[in-house]
Amino acid sequence: MSASIYDDCPELLRSFLFYMETIKGRSPNTISGYYVDLRLFFRFLKRYRNLVPQNTPLEEINIDDVDAALLRSVTLSDVYEFMHFLSADRQNNARTRCRKSSSLKVFFHYLTTKVNVLENNPIKELEVPNSKKSLPKYLSLEESVTLLSQVEGDNKERDYCILTLFLNCGMRLSELVGINLGDIKEDSIKVTGKGNKERIIYLNDACVAALNDYLPVRLSKSPKDRQALFISRNGNRINKRRVEQIVTENLKKCGLDGMGYSAHKLRHTAATLMYQHGHVDIRALKEILGHVNIGTTEIYTHVSNEQLKKAADASPLAHVQKKSRK
Known part of the structure; x- marks a missing residue:
């Protein structure tokens, strides 16, 4: 401090x-x-x-x-x-x-x-103003696939790997730029989250493939920061601003710019797709995202109108109708 x-x-x-x-x-x-x-x-x-x-x-x-x-x-x-x-x-x-x-x-x-300045907490019964949590903005499954399919350019292996890790692992921007080569194992990455808390994120086949494509490119270079996984054109550890630019540039390529999407929204996308399509348990999702409180994770339990429609249609009484009188 x-x-x-x-x-x-x-x-x-x-x-x-x-x-x-x-x-x-x-x-x-x-x-x-x-x-x-x-x-x-x-x-x-x-x-x-x-x-x-x-x-x-x-x-x-x-x-x-x-x-x-x-x-x-x-x-x-x-x-x-x-x-x-x-x-x-x-x-x-x-x-x-x-x-x-x-x-x-x-x-x-x-x-x-902790310091016993007060015998009793005078605001223990303070009622917190009701703050309605807005649903997190996220890319649909189709938009995510489109985003990944449009990655091109001189650094396409690096940029594709960045987007793949965001969309599959739900890591924070600060966690992604902080990854070192030594943090990578065969099927996992160690990241350092808020409060310097470390956690292990397991990698699916898409992440492993993206890393396998990028690592030979990365290891062929001799950057100033020899430990950093993702490096900039100047050989330094890539910074958060550059990653945000990479995300914005690729969103623009596939017509998804101007819709409020960002690097942080890719984290929301990963969490939402895991929950909605992967049926990941909310407690497991909490650990994946590195949340301290499960209440933070619960914002991803929102459901789409399509899911509500499917739920209604799935009722065992959905096809029971009143018989017409003759």
Whole structure:
């Protein structure tokens, strides 16, 4: 955790962020989110409690003096006032308010159970705003096949392998660019996910074939980064931005550009196709995707209208009809 970024952190917030990063293994983006959310709450609290002049812009309110005494005084009503402020003054939607509520709940749980600053958690009963989860956008099976069939160019073996791993394994963009040659076994790849957690992803025949086509090309080169599986034209480990460009370029070739698809949507595609067509158990899918909570994986249990129609037609009473009277 870079100290310079969090110079205005009070000691308790700094220790919380350090704990979440080093002990809980949260990603830098998650740590930054906690910081931003809690900083806003502290600024609001100081103004709400008249600890600073009311006309002081939020961005100018210093939080480095927030101490245990102030945090012990926080009530559930204070937090609901904060939620109202987010909705009315800042026009935050339910999803944003839900995230900020979650940050507060994690922080006050830490104060209560890890450092014993609080005897009782004042926001334990905080109700999180209802945030309807949108269905993940994904390519259909036919679109996925079309995407793979259109890969051409000087780096076609590399690009085809990248797309194949995305569409079959559901790995994250950061996981894909981080793969080293030594991570590859005969039928598996070791990837490093969020919080530096490693997991093994098993490879199907399509992935093995794509790797077998690409590896001779890769091993014929002497790049600057000798460990990286995927390398750029300059011999460096390929970066996330270049992979995103590769995905966009190939989507455009087959007429799928401008539809909201991206490298991350290929991860959604892999998960959805596994669930809908491969009938993969939701618990197995959780492990494949590297999710911490199964609730995250459940967004892939959505069903298409076609599946609903098939389910209705599959009823054993589907063909039982009332006999007409003569």
